[in-house]
Structures are given as C-alpha cells and as structure tokens.
Amino acid sequence: MRRPTIHDVAHEAGVSISTVSHVLNGTRPISAETQARVRAAVEAQGYEPNARARQLKADRSFAVGLVVPDVMNPFFAEVASGVEEELRRQDVLLALCSTGAQAGREAYYAQLLRHRRVDGVIFLSGTGLPAAELSTLAEGESVVFVDERVPGVEAPFVGSDNRRGARLIAEHVLSQGHRKVAILGGPPALWTAEQRLAGYREALLTRGLEPDGVPCVAGDYEREGGRVAVRTLLDGPGDRPTALLVANDLMAIGALQECRTRGIAVPDELSIAGYDDIPEAAILTPPLTTVRQPAREMGRAAAHILLERIEGRPVPRLTDFPAELVVRESVRAIGEEEVRSV
C-alpha cells in the first residue's frame, strides 16, 4: 500500500498539486470551498507530505548532529539533554554521535554528518583533534563547539570558565590548610584539561606554593582511568598528599573507589575535589565537593546559537557561563577531627 502523494490528493480533490501545496502551507489565498475539498481529500487519504522531497527542495534537513565523547558520561548526557530540549522547540531532530573519545570515530562522524548534509553540527570534542582537521571536516556546515574548545577554530563556542572554576576549588582546598596537594588532570590534549590545570596553578601560586612542585598526573576523564591514575599518585615518591584536585567528577569517583579499596578514609585522611557536579556527586559517600557547570544550559545555548546561525542570523562568537563552587563533604580542613553525625 503506497503512501499517498500530493498527486493523489490533488486528483481526489479535483485540483492541481500546486493548489494542494498552497492550502497546506498557507502560501497563497485559496477559496474556502477549495480548501475544504482539499482538506477532505487529505483526510480521506491520510496524506502526509513527504519530508524527503521537501528536504531536497528546501535544501534543509531539519536535523542537526551532536558529536560527543560518550552519552553514558552524565555530564555529556546533560548537555545532550539541553541540546535536545532546545531543538525540540523547533521540530528539529537530533542525530546523536558518540565517539568514545576516539579521534577516528570523531572524524568518521564529522564526515558522515557532512555527507548526510545535516543542517548543522554541535561539537563536544573529546579527542583533541587538531583544528585543521575539524574545520575541513565541518566545512560548509554550521558548527558550534560546546564545552571543549578547539584552539584555532573560528566557529562559535559555548562554554564555561574552567580556569576560574578550577581556581575557585583549588583556593577552597588550600584555604582548608592543605599544603601537600596533588593534581589528577584531564587528557593534556584537551582545552578544558589545560584550563583547569592553569586554574589550579594560579591558586597554588596565590598561596605561595610552587606549582611545579606538586605531583601531577594526566587522566582520561573516565572513572577507571581516574582509578589507575590515582594509584601512581598515591604510590609516588615523597609523602602522601592530603588533598587531591581531580579534573572531573568521574575520575574523582574512581579515586574514591581506589581509596576505599586501600582503606584510605576520605576526607579524614585525604580530601578529594572534583569538577562538573554530575548528579552522582551529591549521592556519593562522602558527597563530593566540586565545581558546578550548567551543563543543560550550555547545551541549550549551543543549540540555540546553532539554530540562529542556520537561519543566517548573527550569533555571538563566545558564550561563557559561570562555574560555581559546590562545597560538600569530600574536602575537609586539615587536622580537623572527624565528627560522626550519628
């Protein structure tokens, strides 16, 4: 049973196809009786315009891609959720592309999305793919980058002030008296990782600590990676640190797990600070002190900007959200006695 086309409707209504098109789109005045007949025919046949034909004609697909390292990462999931929320308001479909933080897959999706001629792409890169690669891949499409900035790329960017966020939390742990801190950073190729590191170092300097003196290892922003990275930190030479600055919450969770298996009490023996404020952060034991980024808002903003840009309207080159310190219980003043609440 073939689905009816505009021809079938026109035939049944006894009018031309252009007339049908015009009544359906309201593109031109059509007499009331003709409209009625057309609508009746549409109803009778259960006609629905063929979106594919429409897309060809309009040279628009009413879909945009979202390239993201991993939807299972709660932070990315929240960004994705915000993106979708905004797109839905305009009946635009979201093509979800998870790269697993693999450069090959990121390139694959960039290419696939371009070949498919989606109307635009939101990039949340997780691979540090160089700007040159990305911008040729994205060439011709409207693109906006979110969260993770790719230096040297000219597209609009939506993010939050990672440097300031990192500084805030580092200052917080230092203000609690910690002098022996260690850093568990993100993938060095990533801009956010670099920014957060810079923020930590700023805070250290302010407190009179030599940044190059603090142990620092690079993680991969994932739970298991955080777990193994924290091992090298804990097994490293010198005294064990009293506080850990971890560049994202997922790795902080890994660190927490490692501490648990080693029997290191958090925060009594070791304070741990995270970044992102994913939903899990609040339900951990102990609840994680971290930095909140408005992930959903960022997703929404990115989608909004992309949509505006697709429409040809001018958009901001840079949209910056504030990052906010969230103090919970995983960071404690040094030497402070544990207080059992029950």
Place this chain on the structure above:
Amino acid sequence: MRRPTIHDVAHEAGVSISTVSHVLNGTRPISAETQARVRAAVEAQGYEPNARARQLKADRSFAVGLVVPDVMNPFFAEVASGVEEELRRQDVLLALCSTGAQAGREAYYAQLLRHRRVDGVIFLSGTGLPAAELSTLAEGESVVFVDERVPGVEAPFVGSDNRRGARLIAEHVLSQGHRKVAILGGPPALWTAEQRLAGYREALLTRGLEPDGVPCVAGDYEREGGRVAVRTLLDGPGDRPTALLVANDLMAIGALQECRTRGIAVPDELSIAGYDDIPEAAILTPPLTTVRQPAREMGRAAAHILLERIEGRPVPRLTDFPAELVVRESVRAIGEEEVRSV
C-alpha cells in the same frame, strides 16, 4: 559558493550524469579511462553526492529514531549507547528523542519521526501509552520495542526477563531471613513494573508470605520519586520493614538518601534491593545489591533487529535476555552484626 552537483562533475569530465553515477556506485562497467576522468573531476570539484536527493530517490533516510524517557537515566543511556553502536556499523544515523516520560511528548515524537519518514523507530516507552495509540502512530514504520513492552502491540520486542529477575532478588532478600519487607514499585502503567511486582509476589508466596500483606507503594522510576515514595512507606502504619524491594536503582538511590537523612543505617537497620545495575549501583555506600540487565546488549539487539526488518528480512518476534542477580552489600542477613571491614 554552491556545492558541486553531479552535473558539474559530468560536465567537467565530458560525460553524462548517468556515467558519473555509475562509476561512483559501480553500478555498471565503465571503461578505465572514463573512470579516471570522472574521478579526477570529482576530486577537482570536491564533489559529494547529495544525500537528500539520494534519500528521495531511494525512499530511505538511513536514519532511525530512538524514543526513550530520559537520556540522563543511566540505564537508558546505556541502551542508547548500544543502539548507536550497532547503527554505526551500517552508517545509519540515530535520532534521539527524550520524552521525559510524558505521554504527550512521546506521541509528539512518534508523529514527528513518522512525518520525517525515518526508516524505523526503536521505542522504549515510559508512559504506558496504550498500544492502539502507539501502533497507529508508528504505522507504516518499522518499529521495535525494547525493555518496556506495550501489551497488545505486534512489533518485535527485545527485553529481559523482569519477572525472573525480580523473583531472584526477592528470594535473595528473603533467604537472608527478612520477613517484614516492603515494596517500592514502578509506575503501574508500565509493563516492567508490573512484571517485577509479579516476580516479587511469586517469591513471597514461595516463602509462605502473603503478598497482599506487604506494604507496597508505586514510584515513578526516578530518584526524587523514590525518595518521596519511601517516606510514605517508612511512615506507614505497623512496624518498620527490615528490607525494601525497590523496582529500580534510581529509586533505590533516592531511598538510600532518605535513609541517610533520617539516620537509618543501611543495611544494618534496613536492607535495600534495587534493579537494573546501573553504573552508580557499584559505587554507592553501601554498594547496591541489585539485578543486572544487559542494557547495552539489549540496545544492540534492538537496533540489529530493526535494521534487519528494514531490509525486509524476517526477525524474531521476541528476544529475551537473562537477568542476573548481583549481590553486593545493601542487603544483609537479618540480625547479623555489622562487621566493619576497617
């Protein structure tokens, strides 16, 4: 700068457009020299076939929709991840649709996806939308349901044995000596909720308990919902239960939080059993005893079946994965003394 079309390439190579098409698709033998000239022209112009035109002609969009209550729910995120993984192997795009478990949005997306003529839809319903609604909405599309079964619908279904899973975990807590148990169920309209409830009751009967005698409230499968639901359970008449059967992990987390604020020790004073084995389950304090569903596999299978069905090949009506008991620390034998491991 207009993107080149097949005409431009044909012109530059001095051949007809059909020749270009045939060399690009290998649809017909073309002499080596002609091929070379065409490829050179393609290269020179940076030609890329217009997917929209191709889709119109082929009457395929090479995209499928995934309707899901909420990507931020880790279980659904994992299913989505599996779906995407499978689709990627065939260069099929995934349109992500989050309904927020709202029937209106579920209907909206079903309609949008049909209007957009995606090649198929994977439904993970979260609203208990009646079969009649859904099947008309999905009419004409290839559809497969995953995880959440909609009774009375004829489409292929991929799920896991919720009833057995629930029975397993209920038997586990009962085997630990608990007699005063309470049930925190899922949304009554949902099939999984009903199945899990049935499984719990089976186990209760086996152990000689009267199912109607155990307190039972309905939750919404979400964290906050679990939290408030557990309140009514804890504040209910009669003795406080010693064990809670919670129909999914998210609600179990909510229950855990509520217990923490009330100062109820888990599992010492109250055992809690979950369902789904989301990644968070393992990192909670205490780690959650729960039932594992192979979410990623289910997603993969659903995508595979959908793809097969789109190709017109026969597919199984029912694909059932096993559910598996995961014993961790949130359920403890009754009366057993707490043993501090450190």
Place this chain on the structure above:
DNA sequence: AGCAACTATACAAACGTTTGTACAGCGGTC
C-alpha cells in the same frame, strides 16, 4: 463595452539523484 486590476487556480520547472531503455561502435560468425 472595453479595459484594468484583482483573485483563484493551473502549468511547469527545479531540487539532485538513480536507473530503465536506447543506441553507437565494434569484433566475430556464417
């Protein structure tokens, strides 16, 4: 009565492919 200015509709081109059909050239066969 004739013409201008509408209004409502029809016609046909265009969007960029894929693919069935036609045909030109050519070597081989009787």
Place this chain on the structure above:
DNA sequence: GACCGCTGTACAAACGTTTGTATAGTTGCT
C-alpha cells in the same frame, strides 16, 4: 557483407515537493 551480440555510454523518466509564471474568471471603473 549482412547480422548478432557485446561493451560502453547517453538520454530521459522518475522520486514528491515548492514556487515562479501564466491564465481564466470576476469585479469595477469609465
């Protein structure tokens, strides 16, 4: 030397819309 079959290519139709242009019918003005 006419015919057959084969290879390589061109032509044109079709997919289902949207939209610019043309036209028929009506009204109103002089």
